Amino acid sequence: MGSADVASTLTELNVQLDDPVYVKPAEPCENTSPFFLTNIDQMLAFTVETHYFYASNPEKSSDTVADTLKEALSKLLVHYDFLAGRVRLNEQLMRMEIDRNYAGAQFSTATCDLTLAELGDVSVPNPLFRKFVPQAHKATTIADIPLMMIQVTTFKCGGHCVGFGMSHLVWDGHGVVEFLFNLMSVAQGGPLIFQPKPEREMFKARDPPTPTFDHPEYLRLDELPPSLSGAFTTPDVVDSGFEGISASSKHITKIVSFSAEDLAILKRRAMEDGKLSKVSTFDALSGHVWQARIKAIDAKPTDVAQLQYAVDIRDRLDPPLPKGFVGNAIYSACARATCEEVRSGSLSFCVEQVQKANERVTNDFIRSGIDWWEVYRGIPAVPSGIFISSWQKMPFYSIDLGWGKPMYAGPAVSPMVEFVVFLPTPEQQGLNVILALQPEVMTKFEEFAKVTA
Template sequence: MLVIVLSMRALQVTLFKCGGFSLGLYMNHAVVDGVAALKFLNNWCSIARGEGLILPPSPDRSPLRARSPPSPTFHHPEFVKLSDMPANSSFTTTDAVTAQFTGTSAPSKHVFQIFPFTAKELESLKQQALSDPSISKCSTFEVIVAHIWQARSKSVEKASDQSSKLFFAVDFRSKIDPPLPSNYAGNAIVAPLVELQHGDLILNSLSFCVRKIQQAMESVTNDYVRSSIDWWEIYRGVPAIMDGIIAAAWWKIPFEMLDFGWGKPIYAGPVVNDRTEFILLLSNGKHDGGMNVYLALLPEEMAKFETNIKVPSPK
């Protein structure tokens, strides 16, 4: 039996095998993203099975060098300059920092819960979004994230004019010119920002939120990525996640298929998490078109969320 445990502090994977034998791996997200981590692990598994490398990695970072001189051409509200961060705070701030930089480490009063979605429920959400003529198509990711964002916002007390932020990772390997090689072994993601007023978010339709997410995805072009790299070269910084959430599509990264020669794991996902701003979309292990959603809320918010997250019956 194999269990894969994923941690949220960085890209951490720990592998356990019955009989007391264990393997541990810790990766910094600044070095690799989920796609590169999976390719590394697939190579490792293949070598462990005696089959050699599947795809030799390319660690060359030069394609992602900043321009000379660095020249951001986009406004980047998704970042906070390090110089603008409060004293004694960081990306993983604590409850002690100022109200503007609310802590992202989960206080003990938060509760974590997994919500399963069937393929039928996901399809129902898609049809609901597509009933709006302004939406010609939508992906499973777009519609489930829109649904979760609205349901979570309806469960959290905020002033109607208060900001509500959504971030999600976009793999830009194929979006830049020239594209990165398929065996690129590094971090090739950006996290565009969707920001709405709380009142607008909860009062508008599901399709409205889907379209906002699609617009953010469409904004990730070669020019946007180059501008992001240049911004970081000049300012350094962290994601501006205050008053926001980050949706991560881990179900698209099949850690549950890894096989070191002991067979595939019975579980792939987090066991312990202290990051309240992360919403994880996880494989349900069944490969039937469904998924699991893993997130944290305060107890009174979670009670509301359990109702708000239910997929409405088709009319």
């Protein structure tokens, strides 16, 4: 196991950004009806930032990257027309929806006076690299933020970076991957690989809504602390002021790396007492990170230690969602125990709680959760814990837009301190864990997270 600070020797970065343009669908789109957003969508009105670094291709100049992607995006918006709209609040229903106003997706170009080599190791996230990710231009409220933003930055060496800012409001990682593969194909003159199906009426609450389970994974709207801040959203954020996202000054972000051998040791250790017969890499690492974090923080023994993570529910719903579904087909699995149980218990205990949380996410539980939100509104209860976002199976390194595969791809440094991200290593052999903690807590976490044979 190793770790790295997000800061590197690079302390300044000069990026000359051009004014953006707004890309419209290549063909007229006549559908102007509001686009329905589910109860799950309502909690996810934030932008996910990713970037893809490409070395120069001696056989193909990067001069045409921007025009090629802009044209491909315009063609794709015919099939993803909602991405050209803007979120708004339906004041009658008090829920967010998308106004199909075809304001367009934001597209910008930029130049950097450094070479990729001079950036250093781009696999080590650096807050400065957010300059390669598009930011909403002149946005004053959440409603002003484009749902899709792309920035192409060209480096002095001829390499380039493609940065994306995509609203989580409209899709999950599965939907993003299918969009990127479609963009990749269309950019190279091919057809759609996946036929998008964005309709999501199957996620509407029952009438009347009838929650049948307890849902500790959520905080009710009337339970939210007045000073609460974080990534998850309620419908009233639409008209809130927007000043961009900045990292907490109280926290530092680090990458903690786990090799393939580390992960194998954790899986064996989770099963060594015989209580568990099968443990996935995700289960083992989640239980380990949860326990190490609880050991590191100053929490009372009787406090609740809570861990949430997103479960793909495409095949858990009855009937299952159609192939090509574009939306947030995810639900928050919630593992709970006291801090003392997590701190003093075995790894198998922690992993067992992670597995039990996954087993609870059935069709009936999901339907109950959708109805619960309809009645109480609210957000995932991360103020009392963390939310693990696993990108370990994301095929980042397959995204060839016509200039070769990326030398590095992944999320930009996240300023959202409640999230812990699992990310594949460039060699695809181990996993990197990206998290933010207060400096003194981070030191303790790194010690507790070490894996010994």
